[in-house]
Amino acid sequence: MTALDWIAADWGTSRLRLWAVGTGGEVLAQAQSPAGMGALAPAEFEPALLSLAGGWLPDSGAIPVVACGMVGARQGWIDAGYRAVPCPPLAPPLARAPTSDPRLSVWIVPGLSQLKPSADVMRGEETQIAGVLAARPGWDGVVCLPGTHSKWAEVSAGEVVSFRSFMTGELFALLSAQSVLRHGIAAQDADPGADFDAAVAETLSRPQALAARLFSLRAEALLEGLDPATARERLSGWLIGAELAAARPWWLGRDVVIVGDALAGAYARALAAQGVQAARMRSDSVTLAGLAMARALLRKDGT
């Protein structure tokens, strides 16, 4: 059986996901838990890691763990800092997290920051961008990473030139679950259809329509019994359309790669309606590929 070489960790606010990677680069095992950064005090990160990966570790020798995401935030295991764009998505040094178990050496990827033209930060997505570049060496274009805080990043000559975050996913969660609209919005996503397309078109052509239209979901529910699934599609479409209106310079006439799963499909559909055929890459595969790039940096570093 192949020996464990290193462990890749995608450690976000609400989830920890691990891959055990063998000496040939193959995935030997996977595990995940809800022990996200948001649920842990600094001293609780190492136990959370060991409870998931302890069984993978050999009795002697330190296994490198390479982690990305909010684990490297100020409120995380250790503040891994930010690197200012323009810069490659990954570069040494990684931040070393304090550990007491001799079987581990834990390294965390720094995030990226930008002051101009608009202050912005990312943490985790830089690793995914590196993963996109691993699959497309030398590629220039725009990476779209939909999510709680969607990112659009311009990549050129192996560097992230600039990027922009949108709170689209968080706005959707707040409006659909916490606002007065919650009474009339389905709890589950369905595949986007004609209602989604119409809603995207509405805010993409007139972004001010977002503010003007939101409350109509409540009123139509009260007056006309609006179907909650339709309401959910419309809300999603309006928010994504408003993001696309603001992100137009990032996709108009550009070569776009969308990283993600179900939500990436909605973005791809919305862009296709604008004549942009975006490529799609799965979230977990680009994360793992990016973490492997970070692992390679450690090797060069002699670690």
Next chain:
Amino acid sequence: MTALDWIAADWGTSRLRLWAVGTGGEVLAQAQSPAGMGALAPAEFEPALLSLAGGWLPDSGAIPVVACGMVGARQGWIDAGYRAVPCPPLAPPLARAPTSDPRLSVWIVPGLSQLKPSADVMRGEETQIAGVLAARPGWDGVVCLPGTHSKWAEVSAGEVVSFRSFMTGELFALLSAQSVLRHGIAAQDADPGADFDAAVAETLSRPQALAARLFSLRAEALLEGLDPATARERLSGWLIGAELAAARPWWLGRDVVIVGDALAGAYARALAAQGVQAARMRSDSVTLAGLAMARALLRKDGT
């Protein structure tokens, strides 16, 4: 001492406010409690009213109580229904709420509804619009009612012709207190200043900037220690600017009255920067004047 003639009730989701009105129309007493519609089951409305107004009631004879607001919603004391625009803000009949105390007869003002051009509802604001018209008989113009769900209503020939709701206040509450931005936003309002003005101008001229700019509050807090008071002004300005961009047909070249207190000042300032000198009326005075109009309807009805 003047005798109690009737009781005016402004009964919203989170608050009950009462005025004891004498036979000469003067306010004899006021009271308020947090017994809003959101906190009460149908059977709890009468006790909530009596606990605040019981001491005002004479031993014999039924005192009319005229109420407006969410007390008349489906989840309220009794569903007072909606009247479809175009229509006068108030018209008989009011809805009679079930009571068991013989000293009370409780009447609730119906809300207004609209199907075209966009589904919309109001409940409480119709009474405030009637109060504006009581102070300005025959006035044609636009009433702006900032709040959790801001309303803009076009009034002509004594009727509400059409109206539009914006979730600006609720979005502000969700973003400032529930989203990732909460870490960097002051808890209290300050008087709007230059940061507010710049933020309004930004989304009013480019409404898509709202989606593009929100996350920068978080990034500037992390990277540059953005002052939480400035962040609060900016968020408020961006949201109000986005509302004004969408509501442009309601205020451009129109005669506007803004109903409200501190928030009305922010709207008036934003409109003034666009060359619109809006009049301002206090929220409680127009509510009471509107409820007095509703009370007069009951009298005509022989109640």
